[in-house]
Amino acid sequence: MLNRRFLLVKLRLTLWVKLLGEVEEFFEQYLSQDSIFSNKAALQAQYIPNQIVHREEQQQQVARVLAPVLRLQKPSNLFIYGKTGTGKTLVIKQVLQDILKVATGRALPIKIVYVNCKLKHVADTEYRLLVQILRDFGKSLPTTGLPTEEVYRVFYAALDEQPLQLVLVLDEIDELIGKTGNSALYNLTRCNTALLKTRLTLVGICNNIMFTDGLDPRIKSSLSEEELIFPPYNALQLQSILQQRSSLAFRSNVMTQGVLEKCAAFAAREHGDARRALDLLRVAGELADRAISSQVLIEHLDEAEKKLEKDHHLEAVANQPRQYHAVLYAVCKLLEQRSSIFTGEVYSRYQFICSSASMRPLTQRRVSDILGDLDILGLVHAPILSKGRYGRTRQITLPYGAEVQSKIRSMLDESLALQHAEH
DNA sequence: AGGTATTCACATGAAACTATTCTCTGAGTTAGG
């Protein structure tokens, strides 16, 4: 008995030492090879390059609209539309940076506040938005508990402490409206009537061009005194953007023929999203680096595309609450047997799963919403289908391959910790 | 044959409710002079 144990321990130890040897060897090799990156940050979304290619015109226009601020006159409010990855945020940040540079040089009382309204629990409600802005003024307020009026009082007081030209940039403003309705924007657009010394200029950025349709016309007219649309990049433009960034990010001669072209083509297919193109290139670079290759090859790019898609799905699933997991699990289980299913079936399976995971089941109304949410997240495909006399429901399928599916299923298994096997 | 009424199985909207997190306020308690 003791002998056997000894042998087992010895075996484990040798395995470990062997593994250690391999890992060590990998590290040695990794270090001996120079990284193919020279400045990886240049491929990240936050990076602001010195020159923004294919957006010169928009840059000029934004600058022209906001220029009066330097003469301490209030510029028109500006509204910017454009799909994700069309350079809206980049352009506005660049222009504001320049304005600030000139202003600080001449000690002009100009302040710029940038808020991303999408950030959950940070600036996605009227209250939180104000608190977030106030933080820029060095005032900290509780995250809850105060009446909104009180927060406004502090807000006005802080803004009016001394004469100031304030430019407030609200990125992804549609998120704010979606959640809180018109009131937040209405109050902000009317801010200038309540302020004595300070002038507030609003710059709204939004991905959804249809967004203003549901907006109160009064807000709409005051918010979009000037409008600017950012068109998507085409494949050629994406290519030159990638060219610019890759020359900053990678060492010379790292790119093989055709990688940038293919990368641009991938992204152009998805409505010209430059952010996605850069992500793709970065991941391809990382994969090449990890494989201790001295060049980024087409294979790395293909692999990167798969990895990005898989990571995107897995991350999205991991971030969902438990009830969403239960619904998704019901969908996965039912789709093991059939190619498409309907809401009612999902609900009854979901109830069963809830009982085996000892969770209190939600109502069908709520589950219907959850299915809609999962559809928006791209975790299920659930278009509404009318079956004539047999009713109207969602036809649900899964939009990803078997490999991702099984990963997701095991992730859900773990999260739900189902006691009795759910077959 | 062609028209229109019905029917199904949910989708969708609105309002109300619940639970959580947090601040503010004032009453009660305690410690120190």
Added chain:
DNA sequence: TAACTCAGAGAATAGTTTCATGTGAATACCTGT
């Protein structure tokens, strides 16, 4: 008497439930030829 503690009220917010209404096309039924 000042400092501290603690419960209760009030507010914002997220997540749900309840109730009511809407929806689109297959099918059933009716009408006129």
